[in-house]
Amino acid sequence: MGLKNEHKYRSWVEVDLDNFIGNLKEIKRLIGPDVDFMQAVKADAYGHGAIEISNIALKNGARMLGVANADEGVQLRVSGIEAPIVILGPSTESEIEEIIKYNLTPSVSDLTFARKLQKAVKKAGGTIPVHIEVDTGMGRGGTMHSEAIQLICDVLALSGLTVEGIFTHLATSEMAGPYNDRQWQLFSDLLKEIETRNIRIPIRHMDNSGGILNYPQFHLDMVRPGIMSYGIYPSPATEEKANLAPVMSFKTTIVLIKDFPAGYGIGYNSTFVTKRETRIATIPVGYGDGYGFILANRGEALIHGKRAPVVGRISMDLCTIDVTHIPGCEVGDEVVLLGKQGNEYICANEIAAKAQTISYEVLCALGKRAPRIFLQKGKTDAVEPRLRRIFIPGEEKSLARIDNIIRHCFQARTRNEELGDAIYYEMFETLFGKEDRQLELRSCFRYDIKIAQLADAAGNKPRSGSYFQVNAHIEYKKTIKNNVFMIGCALNNQQLSALLEDPHCEYRWLLGGGEELVMERDFQVERIRIDDEDIPITSTRITNRGYEVWCGNDKLKKKINSEVKIAIEIVTKKAKNNNIFPIYLVYPTRGVDITFNYEKAALKNVRVESFFAGRHPSPSVIRNRGKSIEINVSDKEWIFPTSGVIFIWDI
8 A cells, every 4th residue: 555645754843833833921920021032053953943943942032042053154144044052061162263254253262262263253353252161060071160260361362252151060950969969069160250340241150951841040040941931841840830732743655565374573673473373564653763772662653543563673764554453544644753643652761761861862863864844833844855854065066066065946837947047147157247246135126316407607517408417425335345345437339248258346326328428537436435425536437438536545444345325426417318317236136216306307207117036026105296205115024126116208
């Protein structure tokens, strides 16, 4: 028999986000409104899926995220998470580059590492926060409590490092006892000495899950919930102290059912031999999926709401279950290895006891090849892939890999390889040019145009009455890459295209219409400001691509790679026999406000045509009859290249 069509996966892990959110609410109730919490998401959030869990935790009040190493932090960063990420264990020298690049917060346990980190931070520029880890009895990471003051003072003296936090870790928090009290005494004495020396460290943290439940007096500024946030009590003694709900279930399906006579060996080495006629179901789960080898002839599964024993050896990819006592079993039936089915429930602690381990290991290992299906309010909108670890290769390989993925996505979406490639190459040329230039993103784009009759001063125009005067104020925000840049004026589309290819060309203008127009005379850059400071014009020149106005100064070097507000004011002319005024957006832009003021030009029947590529292609239009037209797209919305507006009027 084949698998039922409704089963999309051979096996899967269900993560109940409603239960997770409920556990976070319980944690916040226990710690009170004045204490923050850092969500522990190391080891792929204890097997639950770090990216989705992190996003939900942050939406529900988590101040920080805790990981085990830089690689885990990088995976969260590339997924789009911007919140503080603390590496809770000692880092290696080889991780320093990624710590700086991806803005991770390392914990410091020794001065040697701190000095190497400081040297790299100084080279990169800027500062980085660190947390000092103190060993008060864990005997693992951290500086010895007796040496902590000296380390703190030494780190404070290192420029570029900011001591943001200090913490220790409880060794036996799941059970109340004198060892925890001793750790608390050592840590609290250290905190008092720090205060006596007028050293301010903003974030002090000590409590893990067991500490939250057993030692509310240890909460300090922040706590670090881990296992309890996933619905598992640290010990039976803590079960009465909080109302938690399990978050993870591990499920699979029957792939084969066979009947065996008495005396038949099941699995490798026949560790189980049937004593009677027996019905055996095979499921596609083995020790390769984290279902421990030791569970052979010990584990249980739920089928049709009843318990069924795992019999025979656990193989790498398969194991077998005795379903003789469960009538009506069929291939494709759901099998629960962790979680609830009907009135029966198999918990992580039960599996851990049979496997002679702890619930932490069960959660981290179980279903490691299976996709995570996230349930919230009865929906399963989010699914993480089977191979959940994100591979991040080097920059060049990464770009090539990403490009290839995007190209194949277009092919799949259009169901046509040739059409998919055409869209892919068109998109990349639009965004990046014919060569691989860095993508420019702009925001808060403001364009004010005032068109008016040209003044009649003698010699001010080549032919009286043939031209309008145009005053344009262009303003936007972007990250600048150079301290010297150019504003270009083109006479034709060929010159305009050449200006577009130059990464130093900040803005370009097409001087359309009028054979008697002279670029260097009739196109004037009146003022350029960056962050409200005037930027000097250093030179002007005529080239084969038009008229170039070069600007900049050494002060701008400090602003390179940071976002600035650019404002440009231009005065030029426009032929009256050309009755259109186009404005094109050639870069991805968030937020657009364009005003066309024609009151002093006496234009007739002015109208606007807009063509915006983005999520909301129809901007708002405000008409002030006989005076102006304003086009607006919210600063929250992205507009993609090849968008724009054209103002048209009657001659």
